[in-house]
Amino acid sequence: xxxAMAVAVAVSxxxxxxxxxxxxxGRRIPNSEVGFSINAIFWGPKKAVEPTKQExxxxxxxxxxxxxKGDRSSFDKDKKLSVRVVSSISEILPHExxxxxxxxxxxxxxxxxxxxxxxxxxxxxxxxxxETGWVPQHIVAQDDSDTVLGVIPLYLKxxxxxxxxxxxxWADAYYSYGSRYYPKLQCCVPFTxxxxxxxxxxxxxxxxxxxxxxxxxxxxxxxxxxxxSLHITFPSADEVAKLKEKGFLQRVGMQYHWKNHxxxxxxxxxxxxxxxxRKTIRQERKKISAxxxxxxxxxxxxxxxxxxxxxxxxYRNTTDNKWGSAYLTRDFFHEMASKxxxxxxxxxxxxxxxxxxxxxxxxxxxxxxxRLWGCLPRAYYPNLHFxxxxxxxxxxxxELNLDKVEAGAQGEHKIQRGYMPVATYSCHYIxxxxxxxxxxxxxxxxxxxxxxxxxxxxxxxxFKDTVT
Numbered sequence: 001x002x003x004a005m006a007v008a009v010a011v012s013x014x015x016x017x018x019x020x021x022x023x024x025x026g027r028r029i030p031n032s033e034v035g036f037s038i039n040a041i042f043w044g045p046k047k048a049v050e051p052t053k054q055e056x057x058x059x060x061x062x063x064x065x066x067x068x069k070g071d072r073s074s075f076d077k078d079k080k081l082s083v084r085v086v087s088s089i090s091e092i093l094p095h096e097x098x099x100x101x102x103x104x105x106x107x108x109x110x111x112x113x114x115x116x117x118x119x120x121x122x123x124x125x126x127x128x129x130x131e132t133g134w135v136p137q138h139i140v141a142q143d144d145s146d147t148v149l150g151v152i153p154l155y156l157k158x159x160x161x162x163x164x165x166x167x168x169x170w171a172d173a174y175y176s177y178g179s180r181y182y183p184k185l186q187c188c189v190p191f192t193x194x195x196x197x198x199x200x201x202x203x204x205x206x207x208x209x210x211x212x213x214x215x216x217x218x219x220x221x222x223x224x225x226x227x228x229s230l231h232i233t234f235p236s237a238d239e240v241a242k243l244k245e246k247g248f249l250q251r252v253g254m255q256y257h258w259k260n261h262x263x264x265x266x267x268x269x270x271x272x273x274x275x276x277x278r279k280t281i282r283q284e285r286k287k288i289s290a291x292x293x294x295x296x297x298x299x300x301x302x303x304x305x306x307x308x309x310x311x312x313x314x315y316r317n318t319t320d321n322k323w324g325s326a327y328l329t330r331d332f333f334h335e336m337a338s339k340x341x342x343x344x345x346x347x348x349x350x351x352x353x354x355x356x357x358x359x360x361x362x363x364x365x366x367x368x369x370x371r372l373w374g375c376l377p378r379a380y381y382p383n384l385h386f387x388x389x390x391x392x393x394x395x396x397x398x399e400l401n402l403d404k405v406e407a408g409a410q411g412e413h414k415i416q417r418g419y420m421p422v423a424t425y426s427c428h429y430i431x432x433x434x435x436x437x438x439x440x441x442x443x444x445x446x447x448x449x450x451x452x453x454x455x456x457x458x459x460x461x462x463f464k465d466t467v468t
Contacts (some may be wrong), residue, residue, distance in 0.1 A: 085317060
Protein backbone atom coordinates (compact mmCIF):
# COMPACT_ATOMS: atom_id res chain seq x y z
CA UNK A 1 0.00 0.00 0.00
CA UNK A 2 1.71 3.23 -1.08
CA UNK A 3 2.23 5.96 1.45
CA ALA A 4 0.85 8.50 -1.01
CA MET A 5 -2.64 7.10 -0.46
CA ALA A 6 -3.02 9.20 2.67
CA VAL A 7 -3.06 12.63 1.08
CA ALA A 8 -6.52 13.40 -0.27
CA VAL A 9 -9.53 14.69 1.64
CA ALA A 10 -13.10 14.84 0.46
CA VAL A 11 -15.60 17.41 1.68
CA SER A 12 -19.32 16.99 1.12
CA UNK A 13 -21.56 19.69 -0.44
CA UNK A 14 -23.25 20.81 2.82
CA UNK A 15 -20.26 23.12 3.41
CA UNK A 16 -21.28 25.29 0.47
CA UNK A 17 -21.99 28.78 1.71
CA UNK A 18 -21.79 27.85 5.38
CA UNK A 19 -20.21 30.40 7.66
CA UNK A 20 -17.85 29.38 10.42
CA UNK A 21 -19.50 28.59 13.73
CA UNK A 22 -17.74 29.66 16.89
CA UNK A 23 -17.95 27.07 19.65
CA UNK A 24 -16.23 26.69 22.96
CA UNK A 25 -16.83 23.92 25.52
CA GLY A 26 -19.94 22.89 23.59
CA ARG A 27 -21.47 26.39 23.53
CA ARG A 28 -22.00 28.40 20.35
CA ILE A 29 -20.41 31.85 20.58
CA PRO A 30 -22.32 34.56 18.68
CA ASN A 31 -20.30 37.05 16.65
CA SER A 32 -21.36 39.80 19.06
CA GLU A 33 -19.36 38.09 21.83
CA VAL A 34 -16.21 37.68 19.78
CA GLY A 35 -15.28 41.37 19.84
CA PHE A 36 -13.22 41.73 16.67
CA SER A 37 -11.85 39.82 13.72
CA ILE A 38 -8.56 39.73 11.84
CA ASN A 39 -8.70 40.73 8.21
CA ALA A 40 -6.15 39.10 5.95
CA ILE A 41 -5.55 37.84 2.45
CA PHE A 42 -6.01 34.18 3.15
CA TRP A 43 -5.11 32.58 -0.15
CA GLY A 44 -1.55 32.34 -1.42
CA PRO A 45 1.83 31.85 0.20
CA LYS A 46 3.52 34.13 2.68
CA LYS A 47 0.88 36.84 2.95
CA ALA A 48 1.35 38.54 6.27
CA VAL A 49 -1.53 38.55 8.72
CA GLU A 50 -2.01 41.73 10.70
CA PRO A 51 -2.56 41.03 14.40
CA THR A 52 -4.35 43.37 16.73
CA LYS A 53 -2.15 46.21 17.94
CA GLN A 54 -3.38 46.13 21.51
CA GLU A 55 -2.06 43.79 24.20
CA UNK A 56 -4.47 40.91 24.55
CA UNK A 57 -5.57 39.64 27.93
CA UNK A 58 -7.08 36.17 27.97
CA UNK A 59 -8.36 36.46 31.51
CA UNK A 60 -7.54 36.08 35.19
CA UNK A 61 -7.94 32.76 36.95
CA UNK A 62 -7.72 31.28 40.45
CA UNK A 63 -5.40 28.38 41.22
CA UNK A 64 -6.33 26.13 44.12
CA UNK A 65 -3.48 24.40 45.93
CA UNK A 66 -4.61 21.16 47.51
CA UNK A 67 -3.03 19.58 50.56
CA UNK A 68 -3.02 15.91 51.48
CA LYS A 69 -6.08 14.12 50.06
CA GLY A 70 -7.47 17.39 48.78
CA ASP A 71 -7.57 19.15 52.16
CA ARG A 72 -7.46 22.94 51.68
CA SER A 73 -7.96 23.90 55.33
CA SER A 74 -4.40 25.17 55.73
CA PHE A 75 -4.64 27.64 52.84
CA ASP A 76 -6.04 31.12 53.27
CA LYS A 77 -6.54 32.06 49.63
CA ASP A 78 -6.07 30.92 46.06
CA LYS A 79 -3.19 32.03 43.86
CA LYS A 80 -4.14 34.27 40.96
CA LEU A 81 -3.07 33.57 37.39
CA SER A 82 -3.23 36.07 34.54
CA VAL A 83 -2.97 34.92 30.93
CA ARG A 84 -2.02 37.22 28.07
CA VAL A 85 -0.66 37.23 24.52
CA VAL A 86 2.70 38.80 23.62
CA SER A 87 3.78 39.73 20.10
CA SER A 88 7.43 38.79 20.57
CA ILE A 89 9.30 36.26 22.66
CA SER A 90 11.61 39.13 23.66
CA GLU A 91 8.81 40.28 25.99
CA ILE A 92 9.51 37.23 28.15
CA LEU A 93 12.76 36.96 30.10
CA PRO A 94 14.94 34.09 28.79
CA HIS A 95 15.37 32.44 32.19
CA GLU A 96 11.59 32.47 32.77
CA UNK A 97 10.80 30.92 29.38
CA UNK A 98 13.57 28.32 29.77
CA UNK A 99 12.43 27.37 33.27
CA UNK A 100 9.04 26.45 31.77
CA UNK A 101 10.69 24.62 28.87
CA UNK A 102 13.01 22.54 31.06
CA UNK A 103 10.25 21.62 33.51
CA UNK A 104 7.89 20.65 30.67
CA UNK A 105 10.33 18.21 29.07
CA UNK A 106 12.32 17.25 32.15
CA UNK A 107 16.08 17.88 32.46
CA UNK A 108 16.92 14.43 31.08
CA UNK A 109 14.94 15.12 27.91
CA UNK A 110 15.95 18.75 27.41
CA UNK A 111 14.79 19.97 24.00
CA UNK A 112 16.97 22.74 22.49
CA UNK A 113 14.30 23.85 20.02
CA UNK A 114 12.04 24.93 22.87
CA UNK A 115 14.59 27.28 24.38
CA UNK A 116 14.30 31.05 24.37
CA UNK A 117 17.63 31.13 22.53
CA UNK A 118 16.45 29.10 19.56
CA UNK A 119 13.02 30.70 19.23
CA UNK A 120 14.29 34.24 19.72
CA UNK A 121 16.92 33.63 17.04
CA UNK A 122 14.13 32.87 14.57
CA UNK A 123 12.39 36.15 15.38
CA UNK A 124 15.44 38.40 15.68
CA UNK A 125 16.87 37.34 12.31
CA UNK A 126 13.65 37.70 10.31
CA UNK A 127 12.68 34.03 9.94
CA UNK A 128 9.51 33.66 12.03
CA UNK A 129 8.05 37.15 11.78
CA UNK A 130 5.04 38.95 10.32
CA GLU A 131 6.79 39.58 6.99
CA THR A 132 7.19 35.82 6.38
CA GLY A 133 3.66 34.96 7.48
CA TRP A 134 4.56 33.93 11.04
CA VAL A 135 3.04 36.43 13.49
CA PRO A 136 4.20 35.61 17.05
CA GLN A 137 1.25 35.35 19.43
CA HIS A 138 2.89 33.59 22.36
CA ILE A 139 0.72 32.93 25.38
CA VAL A 140 2.11 33.68 28.85
CA ALA A 141 0.65 32.76 32.25
CA GLN A 142 1.93 34.68 35.32
CA ASP A 143 0.93 34.41 38.95
CA ASP A 144 0.24 37.34 41.27
CA SER A 145 3.97 37.51 42.11
CA ASP A 146 4.76 37.99 38.38
CA THR A 147 6.36 34.55 38.20
CA VAL A 148 5.86 32.93 34.79
CA LEU A 149 4.20 29.54 35.32
CA GLY A 150 3.55 28.64 31.71
CA VAL A 151 4.17 29.67 28.11
CA ILE A 152 3.10 28.51 24.66
CA PRO A 153 4.97 29.15 21.38
CA LEU A 154 2.10 30.26 19.15
CA TYR A 155 1.87 31.92 15.74
CA LEU A 156 -0.85 33.44 13.60
CA LYS A 157 -0.25 32.17 10.07
CA UNK A 158 -1.42 33.05 6.58
CA UNK A 159 -0.04 29.88 4.92
CA UNK A 160 0.99 26.31 5.74
CA UNK A 161 4.67 26.38 4.86
CA UNK A 162 7.43 25.32 7.25
CA UNK A 163 5.20 23.06 9.37
CA UNK A 164 5.83 19.48 8.08
CA UNK A 165 2.28 18.40 8.89
CA UNK A 166 0.62 18.99 5.57
CA UNK A 167 -2.86 20.48 5.53
CA UNK A 168 -2.88 22.12 2.10
CA UNK A 169 -5.69 19.81 0.98
CA TRP A 170 -7.73 20.96 3.99
CA ALA A 171 -7.19 24.57 2.94
CA ASP A 172 -8.22 23.76 -0.64
CA ALA A 173 -11.41 22.09 0.54
CA TYR A 174 -12.23 24.95 2.90
CA TYR A 175 -11.67 27.50 0.14
CA SER A 176 -13.63 25.56 -2.49
CA TYR A 177 -16.75 25.59 -0.36
CA GLY A 178 -16.79 29.28 0.36
CA SER A 179 -14.94 29.56 3.65
CA ARG A 180 -11.45 30.83 4.42
CA TYR A 181 -8.87 28.56 6.01
CA TYR A 182 -6.25 31.25 6.54
CA PRO A 183 -5.37 32.82 8.85
CA LYS A 184 -5.02 30.00 11.36
CA LEU A 185 -3.25 29.59 14.70
CA GLN A 186 -0.19 27.34 14.82
CA CYS A 187 1.40 26.07 18.03
CA CYS A 188 4.82 24.73 17.08
CA VAL A 189 8.53 25.34 16.66
CA PRO A 190 8.76 26.99 13.23
CA PHE A 191 10.49 25.01 10.47
CA THR A 192 11.24 22.18 12.91
CA UNK A 193 9.55 18.75 12.75
CA UNK A 194 10.77 17.69 16.19
CA UNK A 195 8.52 16.18 18.86
CA UNK A 196 8.44 17.88 22.24
CA UNK A 197 6.15 19.62 24.72
CA UNK A 198 4.15 22.52 23.33
CA UNK A 199 2.33 23.70 26.45
CA UNK A 200 5.34 24.56 28.60
CA UNK A 201 4.43 24.59 32.29
CA UNK A 202 6.52 24.96 35.44
CA UNK A 203 6.67 21.96 37.76
CA UNK A 204 4.59 23.31 40.67
CA UNK A 205 1.60 22.04 42.62
CA UNK A 206 -0.54 24.04 40.16
CA UNK A 207 0.88 22.34 37.08
CA UNK A 208 -2.23 20.51 35.88
CA UNK A 209 -4.44 23.56 36.44
CA UNK A 210 -2.08 25.83 34.52
CA UNK A 211 -1.96 23.33 31.66
CA UNK A 212 -5.76 23.24 31.41
CA UNK A 213 -6.02 27.02 31.57
CA UNK A 214 -3.43 27.47 28.82
CA UNK A 215 -5.18 25.02 26.50
CA UNK A 216 -8.51 26.78 27.11
CA UNK A 217 -6.78 30.11 26.44
CA UNK A 218 -5.58 28.88 23.04
CA UNK A 219 -9.09 27.80 22.10
CA UNK A 220 -10.52 31.09 23.37
CA UNK A 221 -8.00 33.00 21.24
CA UNK A 222 -8.99 30.94 18.21
CA UNK A 223 -12.59 31.99 18.74
CA UNK A 224 -11.66 35.59 19.53
CA UNK A 225 -9.70 35.93 16.29
CA UNK A 226 -12.42 34.18 14.27
CA UNK A 227 -9.87 32.02 12.49
CA UNK A 228 -10.68 28.62 11.03
CA SER A 229 -8.58 26.43 13.27
CA LEU A 230 -5.85 25.83 15.83
CA HIS A 231 -3.06 23.34 15.13
CA ILE A 232 -0.56 21.87 17.60
CA THR A 233 2.15 20.05 15.69
CA PHE A 234 4.63 17.49 17.06
CA PRO A 235 3.40 17.61 20.68
CA SER A 236 4.56 15.10 23.28
CA ALA A 237 2.64 11.84 23.73
CA ASP A 238 1.40 12.98 27.13
CA GLU A 239 -0.02 16.17 25.62
CA VAL A 240 -1.70 14.24 22.81
CA ALA A 241 -3.72 12.18 25.30
CA LYS A 242 -4.77 15.27 27.26
CA LEU A 243 -5.69 17.25 24.16
CA LYS A 244 -7.86 14.43 22.85
CA GLU A 245 -9.91 14.69 26.04
CA LYS A 246 -10.36 18.40 25.34
CA GLY A 247 -11.87 17.90 21.90
CA PHE A 248 -8.82 18.09 19.64
CA LEU A 249 -8.60 15.83 16.61
CA GLN A 250 -5.51 13.64 16.44
CA ARG A 251 -3.43 13.09 13.35
CA VAL A 252 -0.63 10.54 13.06
CA GLY A 253 2.56 11.02 11.05
CA MET A 254 5.80 9.10 10.64
CA GLN A 255 9.51 9.78 11.01
CA TYR A 256 12.67 7.67 11.12
CA HIS A 257 14.74 7.51 14.32
CA TRP A 258 17.84 5.59 15.34
CA LYS A 259 17.80 3.90 18.75
CA ASN A 260 20.89 3.37 20.88
CA HIS A 261 20.80 -0.09 22.47
CA UNK A 262 23.74 0.65 24.78
CA UNK A 263 26.21 0.36 21.92
CA UNK A 264 29.91 0.76 22.73
CA UNK A 265 30.95 1.63 19.17
CA UNK A 266 29.66 1.96 15.62
CA UNK A 267 30.80 -1.60 14.87
CA UNK A 268 28.85 -2.77 17.90
CA UNK A 269 25.76 -1.22 16.33
CA UNK A 270 26.49 -2.86 12.98
CA UNK A 271 26.56 -6.30 14.59
CA UNK A 272 22.82 -5.92 15.29
CA UNK A 273 22.12 -5.61 11.56
CA UNK A 274 21.59 -8.28 8.95
CA UNK A 275 24.82 -9.27 7.24
CA UNK A 276 23.91 -7.74 3.86
CA UNK A 277 22.98 -4.39 5.41
CA ARG A 278 26.10 -4.36 7.56
CA LYS A 279 28.26 -4.98 4.47
CA THR A 280 26.56 -2.18 2.52
CA ILE A 281 27.12 0.40 5.28
CA ARG A 282 30.81 -0.52 5.61
CA GLN A 283 31.26 -0.15 1.86
CA GLU A 284 29.53 3.24 1.90
CA ARG A 285 31.78 4.52 4.67
CA LYS A 286 34.95 3.32 2.94
CA LYS A 287 34.07 5.42 -0.12
CA ILE A 288 34.43 8.62 1.94
CA SER A 289 38.14 8.22 2.56
CA ALA A 290 38.60 6.94 -1.00
CA UNK A 291 37.39 10.35 -2.21
CA UNK A 292 40.01 12.11 -0.04
CA UNK A 293 37.30 13.52 2.23
CA UNK A 294 37.93 14.25 5.89
CA UNK A 295 34.99 14.22 8.29
CA UNK A 296 34.95 16.38 11.42
CA UNK A 297 32.45 16.94 14.22
CA UNK A 298 32.62 20.48 15.58
CA UNK A 299 30.89 21.86 18.67
CA UNK A 300 30.53 25.24 20.32
CA UNK A 301 33.62 27.43 20.05
CA UNK A 302 35.12 25.09 17.43
CA UNK A 303 32.57 26.39 14.94
CA UNK A 304 33.75 29.71 13.51
CA UNK A 305 31.91 32.43 11.62
CA UNK A 306 33.44 31.20 8.37
CA UNK A 307 31.85 27.81 8.93
CA UNK A 308 28.38 29.34 9.20
CA UNK A 309 28.87 31.56 6.16
CA UNK A 310 29.87 28.51 4.13
CA UNK A 311 27.13 26.36 5.62
CA UNK A 312 24.57 28.95 4.57
CA UNK A 313 25.74 28.43 0.97
CA UNK A 314 25.22 24.68 1.45
CA TYR A 315 21.75 25.31 2.86
CA ARG A 316 20.75 27.53 -0.06
CA ASN A 317 22.08 25.01 -2.53
CA THR A 318 19.86 22.34 -0.98
CA THR A 319 16.72 24.48 -0.95
CA ASP A 320 17.31 25.75 -4.47
CA ASN A 321 17.89 22.26 -5.91
CA LYS A 322 14.84 20.77 -4.20
CA TRP A 323 12.49 23.60 -5.12
CA GLY A 324 12.19 24.37 -1.44
CA SER A 325 11.94 27.62 0.43
CA ALA A 326 14.92 29.13 2.22
CA TYR A 327 13.12 29.75 5.49
CA LEU A 328 16.29 30.57 7.43
CA THR A 329 18.54 33.60 6.98
CA ARG A 330 22.32 33.72 7.08
CA ASP A 331 22.16 35.65 10.35
CA PHE A 332 20.04 32.95 11.95
CA PHE A 333 22.89 30.44 11.97
CA HIS A 334 25.27 32.89 13.60
CA GLU A 335 22.72 34.03 16.19
CA MET A 336 21.47 30.56 17.04
CA ALA A 337 24.99 29.17 17.42
CA SER A 338 26.06 32.02 19.72
CA LYS A 339 23.07 31.36 22.00
CA UNK A 340 23.15 27.56 22.07
CA UNK A 341 26.92 27.08 22.34
CA UNK A 342 27.92 23.43 22.85
CA UNK A 343 24.36 22.39 22.05
CA UNK A 344 25.25 22.79 18.36
CA UNK A 345 27.00 19.98 16.49
CA UNK A 346 28.20 20.75 12.97
CA UNK A 347 29.44 17.79 10.93
CA UNK A 348 31.78 18.93 8.15
CA UNK A 349 33.39 17.31 5.14
CA UNK A 350 36.66 18.74 3.83
CA UNK A 351 38.54 18.02 0.64
CA UNK A 352 42.02 19.24 1.32
CA UNK A 353 41.58 22.65 2.94
CA UNK A 354 38.17 23.28 1.39
CA UNK A 355 34.90 22.82 3.23
CA UNK A 356 32.65 21.00 0.74
CA UNK A 357 29.63 19.82 2.76
CA UNK A 358 28.07 19.95 6.20
CA UNK A 359 25.20 18.74 8.38
CA UNK A 360 23.68 20.70 11.26
CA UNK A 361 22.61 18.91 14.43
CA UNK A 362 21.42 20.09 17.84
CA UNK A 363 22.09 18.13 21.03
CA UNK A 364 19.34 17.58 23.58
CA UNK A 365 19.18 15.82 26.90
CA UNK A 366 18.91 12.34 25.39
CA UNK A 367 18.81 12.95 21.63
CA UNK A 368 20.80 14.24 18.69
CA UNK A 369 18.51 16.10 16.30
CA UNK A 370 19.63 16.10 12.69
CA ARG A 371 18.30 19.20 10.97
CA LEU A 372 19.92 20.49 7.77
CA TRP A 373 22.37 19.29 5.16
CA GLY A 374 24.06 20.78 2.14
CA CYS A 375 27.13 20.78 -0.09
CA LEU A 376 28.85 23.03 -2.61
CA PRO A 377 26.89 23.74 -5.79
CA ARG A 378 27.62 21.28 -8.60
CA ALA A 379 29.60 19.07 -6.23
CA TYR A 380 28.90 15.33 -6.12
CA TYR A 381 30.44 12.94 -3.63
CA PRO A 382 28.84 9.46 -3.58
CA ASN A 383 27.51 8.43 -0.16
CA LEU A 384 28.60 11.66 1.51
CA HIS A 385 25.02 12.52 2.47
CA PHE A 386 24.65 9.20 4.30
CA UNK A 387 27.96 9.68 6.10
CA UNK A 388 27.42 13.29 7.16
CA UNK A 389 23.77 13.03 8.16
CA UNK A 390 23.34 9.49 9.48
CA UNK A 391 26.56 7.68 10.35
CA UNK A 392 28.33 10.64 11.95
CA UNK A 393 25.22 11.33 14.05
CA UNK A 394 25.12 7.70 15.19
CA UNK A 395 28.79 7.81 16.17
CA UNK A 396 28.24 11.04 18.09
CA UNK A 397 25.22 9.60 19.94
CA UNK A 398 27.21 6.53 20.98
CA GLU A 399 30.14 8.70 22.06
CA LEU A 400 27.87 11.01 24.11
CA ASN A 401 25.79 8.09 25.45
CA LEU A 402 22.55 9.52 24.07
CA ASP A 403 19.39 7.50 23.61
CA LYS A 404 18.52 8.24 19.98
CA VAL A 405 19.04 10.22 16.79
CA GLU A 406 16.11 11.97 15.13
CA ALA A 407 17.00 12.50 11.50
CA GLY A 408 14.12 14.75 10.48
CA ALA A 409 11.11 14.27 8.23
CA GLN A 410 10.67 11.86 5.30
CA GLY A 411 13.23 9.56 3.68
CA GLU A 412 12.64 5.79 3.47
CA HIS A 413 16.32 5.41 2.56
CA LYS A 414 17.05 5.97 6.25
CA ILE A 415 15.60 2.57 7.16
CA GLN A 416 18.43 0.59 5.58
CA ARG A 417 20.86 2.68 7.63
CA GLY A 418 19.31 1.82 10.98
CA TYR A 419 16.66 4.53 11.32
CA MET A 420 13.29 2.89 11.95
CA PRO A 421 9.74 4.26 11.57
CA VAL A 422 8.16 5.89 14.62
CA ALA A 423 4.82 7.63 14.97
CA THR A 424 4.53 11.38 15.38
CA TYR A 425 1.39 13.32 16.22
CA SER A 426 -0.45 16.57 15.73
CA CYS A 427 -3.65 17.89 17.31
CA HIS A 428 -6.26 20.04 15.56
CA TYR A 429 -9.14 22.15 16.79
CA ILE A 430 -11.53 22.94 13.92
CA UNK A 431 -14.22 25.50 14.71
CA UNK A 432 -16.71 24.65 11.96
CA UNK A 433 -18.63 21.58 13.14
CA UNK A 434 -19.31 20.14 9.69
CA UNK A 435 -15.78 20.56 8.43
CA UNK A 436 -14.50 19.15 11.72
CA UNK A 437 -16.51 15.97 11.10
CA UNK A 438 -15.04 15.52 7.61
CA UNK A 439 -11.50 16.09 8.89
CA UNK A 440 -12.14 13.63 11.71
CA UNK A 441 -13.16 10.93 9.21
CA UNK A 442 -10.10 11.70 7.11
CA UNK A 443 -7.55 11.43 9.92
CA UNK A 444 -9.06 8.14 11.10
CA UNK A 445 -8.65 6.62 7.63
CA UNK A 446 -5.20 8.13 7.26
CA UNK A 447 -4.06 6.65 10.58
CA UNK A 448 -5.16 3.15 9.60
CA UNK A 449 -3.19 3.37 6.35
CA UNK A 450 -0.13 4.74 8.08
CA UNK A 451 -0.15 2.07 10.76
CA UNK A 452 -0.23 -0.58 8.03
CA UNK A 453 2.72 1.04 6.24
CA UNK A 454 4.74 1.22 9.47
CA UNK A 455 4.04 -2.46 10.18
CA UNK A 456 5.30 -3.46 6.72
CA UNK A 457 8.43 -1.31 7.06
CA UNK A 458 9.28 -2.78 10.47
CA UNK A 459 8.83 -6.33 9.19
CA UNK A 460 11.25 -5.67 6.32
CA UNK A 461 13.76 -3.73 8.43
CA UNK A 462 17.56 -4.09 8.39
CA PHE A 463 17.99 -5.53 11.88
CA LYS A 464 18.31 -9.15 12.93
CA ASP A 465 15.13 -10.78 14.15
CA THR A 466 16.51 -10.87 17.69
CA VAL A 467 16.76 -7.06 17.84
CA THR A 468 13.59 -5.31 19.04
